[in-house]
Amino acid sequence: MDFIQINVQCDAPFGEILTAEMGELGFTSFVETELGFEAYIEEEEFSHPAVQTLFNNYRKQTRIWYELKKIPKVNWNEEWEKNYDPINVDDKIYVRATFHESKPAFDYEIVINPKMSFGTGHHETTHQMLALQYDIDHKDKSLIDIGSGTGILAIMGAKLGAKSVAATDVDEWCIENSQDNFDLNEVKPEFIKKGTIHQLALTETYDIVLANINTNVLLEEIPEYVKILNSKGHLFLSGFYETDLPQVNALVLEHGLVEVKHTTRKNWVAIVYQKVS
Numbered sequence: 582m583d584f585i586q587i588n589v590q591c592d593a594p595f596g597e598i599l600t601a602e603m604g605e606l607g608f609t610s611f612v613e614t615e616l617g618f619e620a621y622i623e624e625e626e627f628s629h630p631a632v633q634t635l636f637n638n639y640r641k642q643t644r645i646w647y648e649l650k651k652i653p654k655v656n657w658n659e660e661w662e663k664n665y666d667p668i669n670v671d672d673k674i675y676v677r678a679t680f681h682e683s684k685p686a687f688d689y690e691i692v693i694n695p696k697m698s699f700g701t702g703h704h705e706t707t708h709q710m711l712a713l714q715y716d717i718d719h720k721d722k723s724l725i726d727i728g729s730g731t732g733i734l735a736i737m738g739a740k741l742g743a744k745s746v747a748a749t750d751v752d753e754w755c756i757e758n759s760q761d762n763f764d765l766n767e768v769k770p771e772f773i774k775k776g777t778i779h780q781l782a783l784t785e786t787y788d789i790v791l792a793n794i795n796t797n798v799l800l801e802e803i804p805e806y807v808k809i810l811n812s813k814g815h816l817f818l819s820g821f822y823e824t825d826l827p828q829v830n831a832l833v834l835e836h837g838l839v840e841v842k843h844t845t846r847k848n849w850v851a852i853v854y855q856k857v858s
C-alpha cells in the first residue's frame with residue numbers, strides 16, 4: 582500500500598482548521614513547514630468519499646494551496662522520527678520529542694509528544710514566545726496558557742518557576758495532548774479546560790497570561806485577558822503578522838498595559854506587555 586503525501590500552504594488560522602479536519606479523516610504525522618504543513622494518508626483511505634469531498638471544498642478556497650505526491654510505503658514512524666528535529670531556542674531552551682536524546686547542557690529542556698497539536702517549537706510564534714518567556718521572571722507567579730496546543734508554553738512557565746500553571750484550548754485533542762505533555766515533563770497543572778475564555782468565564786486572576794492564537798481571536802479576546810491579569814502582570818501574545826501589530830498594540834495599550842518587548846521572525850510577531858495599574 583502506497584502513501585499519499587500532502588503539502589499544504591495556507592494562512593495560519595486555516596492551518597488549525599485543516600489539520601483538525603484532516604486528522605479526523607485519517608491523515609497522520611503532521612509536520613509544520615515554513616508556509617503550512619505536511620501530512621500523510623494511506624492511498625486507500627485517500628480515495629474515501631469523505632476525503633474527496635473535503636478536497637473538493639479546499640479546491641474552491643483561494644487561500645489554500647496544496648500538492649499531492651504518491652510515495653512508497655515505509656515504516657512511517659521511523660521515517661517521521663528521522664525527519665523530526667529537536668528545536669534549539671537561543672542555545673538556552675531545547676525542545677525535543679521522546680525519541681530524541683536529552684541535552685542537559687541547555688538551561689531548560691522540554692519534552693513534547695507532538696501528536697497532532699500545534700506547539701512543537703518549530704513554528705516562529707512558539708519559538709519567539711519561549712524566548713520572551715525566558716527573559717521574564719516567572720518565579721512564584723501564577724500563569725495561564727490560553728490556546729495551549731501541546732501545552733509547551735505552560736510547561737516552559739513551570740520550568741521557569743511559576744507556582745501554578747493552567748491551560749485552556751478549544752480543541753479536545755489539544756486538551757489530551759497538553760495533559761500527556763504535562764505528564765512527560767512532570768508538571769502538575771492547576772487545570773486544563775476546554776473552551777474559549779468567554780465560555781469558561783474564568784474567575785481567578787493570574788500574574789502571567791499567554792495567548793499564541795491568531796489575530797481575529799486575539800482582537801476579540803484581549804479585553805478578557807486584561808480582566809484576568811493581575812496588576813504588574815505580564816501578557817504575552819503571538820499568532821499574528823507584523824502588519825497586524827499596530828491594531829493589536831492599540832487595543833492592548835488602550836487597556837492600560839505597556840509594551841515590554843517584541844520580536845519578529847519571518848514576519849511573525851511575539852510581544853510581551855505589562856499591566857501598570
Ligand SMILES: C[S@@+](CC[C@H](N)C(=O)[O-])C[C@H]1O[C@@H](n2cnc3c(N)ncnc32)[C@H](O)[C@@H]1O
Binds near residue numbers: 793
Ligand atoms: C497557534 S496554536 C498555539 C499552541 C501553543 N500555545 C504554542 O504556542 O505553540 C493555537 C492554539 O489555540 C487554540 N485555539 C484557537 N482558538 C482558541 C480560542 N478562542 N481559545 C482557546 N484556544 C483557542 C487552537 O486549538 C490551538 O491549539
